[in-house]
Amino acid sequence: MAELLGDLQASFEQMWPIAGAEDWDAPGLVCGSRHKRVSRILLTVDVTSAVIEEAIAGGFDLVLAHHPLLLRGIKTLDEGTAKGSILSRAIRSDVAIYAAHTNADIVARGVSAALSDALELENSVPLSSLAGNSGHGRVGNLSVTLTLGELAKRIARVIPPTASGVRVSGDYESEVRRVALCGGAGDSFIELAYESAAEVYITSDLRHHPVQEARERAFAENREFALIDISHWAAEWLWLEWAARDIRDRFDSVQVVVSEIRTDPWDFAVTQ
Numbered sequence: 001m002a003e004l005l006g007d008l009q010a011s012f013e014q015m016w017p018i019a020g021a022e023d024w025d026a027p028g029l030v031c032g033s034r035h036k037r038v039s040r041i042l043l044t045v046d047v048t049s050a051v052i053e054e055a056i057a058g059g060f061d062l063v064l065a066h067h068p069l070l071l072r073g074i075k076t077l078d079e080g081t082a083k084g085s086i087l088s089r090a091i092r093s094d095v096a097i098y099a100a101h102t103n104a105d106i107v108a109r110g111v112s113a114a115l116s117d118a119l120e121l122e123n124s125v126p127l128s129s130l131a132g133n134s135g136h137g138r139v140g141n142l143s144v145t146l147t148l149g150e151l152a153k154r155i156a157r158v159i160p161p162t163a164s165g166v167r168v169s170g171d172y173e174s175e176v177r178r179v180a181l182c183g184g185a186g187d188s189f190i191e192l193a194y195e196s197a198a199e200v201y202i203t204s205d206l207r208h209h210p211v212q213e214a215r216e217r218a219f220a221e222n223r224e225f226a227l228i229d230i231s232h233w234a235a236e237w238l239w240l241e242w243a244a245r246d247i248r249d250r251f252d253s254v255q256v257v258v259s260e261i262r263t264d265p266w267d268f269a270v271t272q
Contacts, residue, residue: 001253005062005096006034008041011250012064012100015243016110020134021103026068031087032096038062040255041247043240045233046263047097052086054261056093063090064243066111066236068099104239105136109246111183112138114239115202118158119179127180127192137182137189137203139196145177148200148226155202155230159238162231163266169211170226176200183235190214190227199224204232233264 009029021027030047042060044051047069055063069083077084090097105111106126116124116138126135146154149172156166179200180193186203187210193201194214201214206229218225244256 002037002039002061003251003254004034005029005032005036005038008038008062008247008251008254009034009098011247012098015246016100016104016107018103020106021101025102026071027099027101027103030069030097030099031091032062032098036061036094036096038096038254040257041244042257042259043244044259044261044263045236045240047086047099048261048263049082049086049089050261051259051263052089052093052095054259055095056089058257060095060257062096062098064247065097065099066101066104066239068101069097071101100243102136104243105184106134108134109242110134111236111239112136112181114242115181115183115235116140118238119154119181119202121179121181127182127189127196137180137186137192139178139180139193139198142177142179145175148172148174148176151176151179151200152228155228159230159234160262162234162262162264163269164229164231164264165269167206167229168226169206169215169228170200170224174199174224174226176224176226183239184232187211194218194225200226200228202228202230204230204235231264231266233262 038061040060041062042055045066047065121140124138124140127137127139129135176199178198180198181202185205240258
């Protein structure tokens with residue numbers, strides 16, 4: 001049994017409408033034919049050479065990734081380059097590639113919603129509201145008040161382990177109940193998280209100055225506001241199983257597998 005890639009694409013468009021993507025984004029079909037028949041789909045956060053090799057070895061017809069392989073413009077498919085090598089290998093092996101990125105961030109069953117669910121937030125709503133129940137990020141409440149340290153430990157338990165671990169800016173013993181988060185790089189939403197009355201904001205790729213400025217603002221305004229930095233890959237990996245389940249519900253003739261390959265770029269960390 002197999003499905004036409006074009007039919008799968010139509011369903012993907014219903015789940016993650018491309019019109020919802022940011023202007024700079026590049027979701028959709030990266031390579032492959034709409035007339036191709038697909039019986040096995042491999043889900044991943046990133047398309048890497050190791051993921052393509054897994055797809056080829058496992059007989060997968062389609063790699064569905066969160067991050068677009070061609071997000072930045074390229075001028076060559078020279079197989080001596082990283083992108084050229086990956087794409088050439090995929091095309092020669094008849095492996096199609098599709099990406100659902102910011103259009104999969106904002107939907108009700110999107111990346112941030114999956115992270116919110118894993119942390120058991122109640123009454124979770126988008127941090128940046130768009131139409132209906134869509135928008136970037138999430139904000140909601142813990143069922144019970146935790147210390148910041150306890151919340152950090154909960155996060156470490158629900159996301160895959162990585163070299164960078166869970167980094168926290170805030171008092172270990174401070175109490176938190178209202179939590180804002182954004183799966184992936186979310187320092188552009190720090191202001192929204194602060195204004196949402198959250199005591200903590202969880203996201204990835206946080207930089208020195210935005211974190212310092214947010215903490216200094218909280219100090220000046222005499223309120224608690226902590227920030228937690230987690231792996232970009234780990235935060236978004238949680239959504240893959242949601243996406244896999246949604247595809248299985250629509251296409252029971254297609255086998256859908258979440259890749260176990262860790263595409264987080266960091267391999268180890270050292271301390272003094």
